[in-house]
Amino acid sequence: MSKITALSKEIETALQRKIDFKTKPIGSLGMLENIAIKIGRIQNTLTPKITAPSIVVFAGDHGITKSKKVSPYPQEVTQQMVFNFLNGGAAINVFCKQNKINLKIVDAGVNANFDENKELISAKIAKGTKDFSLEKAMTTLQCKAALEKGKEIVNNLFQNKCNTIGFGEMGIGNTSSAALLMSYFTKIGIENCVGKGTGLDNEGLQQKKNVLTEVYQKHIKNIDSPTEALATFGGFEIVMMAGAILEAAALKMTILIDGFIVTSALLAANAIDKNVLDYCIFTHSSGEQGHQKILDFLKVKPILNLGLRLGEGTGAAVALPIIQSATLFLNEMATFESANVSEA
Numbered sequence: 001m002s003k004i005t006a007l008s009k010e011i012e013t014a015l016q017r018k019i020d021f022k023t024k025p026i027g028s029l030g031m032l033e034n035i036a037i038k039i040g041r042i043q044n045t046l047t048p049k050i051t052a053p054s055i056v057v058f059a060g061d062h063g064i065t066k067s068k069k070v071s072p073y074p075q076e077v078t079q080q081m082v083f084n085f086l087n088g089g090a091a092i093n094v095f096c097k098q099n100k101i102n103l104k105i106v107d108a109g110v111n112a113n114f115d116e117n118k119e120l121i122s123a124k125i126a127k128g129t130k131d132f133s134l135e136k137a138m139t140t141l142q143c144k145a146a147l148e149k150g151k152e153i154v155n156n157l158f159q160n161k162c163n164t165i166g167f168g169e170m171g172i173g174n175t176s177s178a179a180l181l182m183s184y185f186t187k188i189g190i191e192n193c194v195g196k197g198t199g200l201d202n203e204g205l206q207q208k209k210n211v212l213t214e215v216y217q218k219h220i221k222n223i224d225s226p227t228e229a230l231a232t233f234g235g236f237e238i239v240m241m242a243g244a245i246l247e248a249a250a251l252k253m254t255i256l257i258d259g260f261i262v263t264s265a266l267l268a269a270n271a272i273d274k275n276v277l278d279y280c281i282f283t284h285s286s287g288e289q290g291h292q293k294i295l296d297f298l299k300v301k302p303i304l305n306l307g308l309r310l311g312e313g314t315g316a317a318v319a320l321p322i323i324q325s326a327t328l329f330l331n332e333m334a335t336f337e338s339a340n341v342s343e344a
């Protein structure tokens, strides 16, 4: 993986000065000001622009769903939703269309064969992960291949002028993978990382907690690196997102972080290279119970809190216009001097 440069503080003062000359009381654009400064620092300019904003949805299946009831939905929903994405019918399609976001769908490891389709990026590592109640979700080699694929996909988008990128995912059972990764990277007990996902009832939640506590205890002694944590608790879509996030930061792109699953991939990326956080904007706090705890762990503030608990990158897609407002006010608002407005 390429090295991620930590952002310099130098331009921050100049950006703050530019914002403070705008025709508004100091600080009155609140979080929009923080976002403007962040993107200005990422792009190292006083006139940052968002170009070709894109969301990449990675899809993959999970072996655990075949042996244990960790999700109310069957594994087949992953492939069915991939068709739904390709046909334009999912929530993420609607929000991307609304906000003029370029949407890409990636088969990272779905348990199905897809015909060639120009809308689908084929990056299949395997037809779903292994059942982690029995063995590691994937081999170390598969994990490295998935990290590399994620990197390659982001690179292609970057070549096509994309400088702002969000990630989403689809994979029945992936809140289980995300909870295991969360527990590993934050050291918060697994029972406090597991949530209801797509809508388990209280009894289902308790059962999921029992299953994942056992899985965690079975593997924890064998994990000695972030890559091994990813390989063990897996999700090809999650590993590919971790690679994609690292590469986007290395390319100095602005990264829009979505919900619980994407943030679990970010935890792994962050353990590999801490500078990645400099490039991330946290678009929302998910309704999945562990998400706000990860945001607290990372000491970051999300833009929205709408109770979304869908994934697919929907929080990132809905938040994009707010992020665009931040760069637009910075570029287009008049100053006190240019507009002849008296200062305090």
Ligand SMILES: Cc1cc2ncn([C@H]3O[C@H](COP(=O)(O)O)[C@@H](O)[C@H]3O)c2cc1C
Residues within 6 Å of the ligand: 070, 071, 072, 073, 077, 081, 169, 170, 171, 172, 173, 174, 175, 176, 196, 197, 198, 199, 310, 311, 312
């Ligand atoms: C129809 C449908 C569409 C979805 N879109 C995203 N997810 C979300 O739910 C899944 C994770 O939850 P769990 O771990 O409980 O299975 C992931 O696929 C996630 O992206 C969906 C789930 C369903 C059922």
Ligand SMILES: O=C(O)c1cccnc1
Residues within 6 Å of the ligand: 175, 197, 198, 258, 259, 260, 261, 262, 286, 287, 288, 291, 308, 309, 310, 311, 312
């Ligand atoms: O926050 C998320 O990403 C999420 C929550 C529940 C189900 N799927 C995704």
